[in-house]
Amino acid sequence: MVMDVTRRPYADALDRLRKAQLRPTRQRLALAKLLFSTGDRHVTAEALHKEALANRVRVSLATVYNTLHQFTQAGLLREVVVDPTRSYFDTNTSRHHHFYWEDEHDLADIPDRALEFDTLPLPPEGTEIAGVDVVVRLRRKPD
């Protein structure tokens, strides 16, 4: 797996926004730095907002939501559906699957080769497969 985390978070974030044709505003730059400077991450809007505030980045929750969706549309993020009550965004946009700890509400990538299909269904007539999402739900093992 390639780590494309540079040692120049500002320039890196700026570059991503330019490539995505998104104006590099103060808020977007700050959020991009938080999201993309430290390897693969899974965040909720709420969590990212808290993290921004803790890093003295003044940004509203509404803007965090908007930004996460703009980043997703631009292909910088991927939305992961695992919990009906909250949306997760993944900085790893490549094809991969997820572990989900139901109790802790924690999400992690499943390593690339660890999950492979033997058979996949054919898409029904007139449709095509937009994506295949696998969630392996985990619980603490009782002793």
Added chain:
Amino acid sequence: MVMDVTRRPYADALDRLRKAQLRPTRQRLALAKLLFSTGDRHVTAEALHKEALANRVRVSLATVYNTLHQFTQAGLLREVVVDPTRSYFDTNTSRHHHFYWEDEHDLADIPDRALEFDTLPLPPEGTEIAGVDVVVRLRRKPD
């Protein structure tokens, strides 16, 4: 696939509730009849509530939510997470996976043998796998 739909919806519903140790109230019986009399179904609370009203069953939306959760806890239903904005309940509680039409918000079972794994990840230390959910997302094929 075994169709366990009887020609005696009332007795069948009563039986299910008894086995689940749920009091057969008018509302639960009516909802069980709607859910289990017509083969495998995927419903949202809202949709089931509308259907109940259309069948002259007087029941509140709150009771529909409560009932769906009670049925799920009792193993009569299975919750399916495919859309962050609504919860689906599946009358097919056996191990199987789903097609999801993102545009139509429509859900369907994937036939048993049509999807099989070659490799599944080991659960991380201290955890066990509670379930593996696969969603094959579909879109209309452009001509």
Added chain:
DNA sequence: GTGTTTGCAAAGTGTTTGCAATTTA
């Protein structure tokens, strides 16, 4: 009768939107 279930309305949670003020190019 006693304990369970229901229905309503109110509250809650996560998310989106309208719009004036601000910022970017």
Added chain:
DNA sequence: TAAATTGCAAACACTTTGCAAACAC
């Protein structure tokens, strides 16, 4: 300075909850 973006507060969709009335056993 024209167009895009932000922040706030209000609106929103879906879901849960508190409690008195109704119901099942």
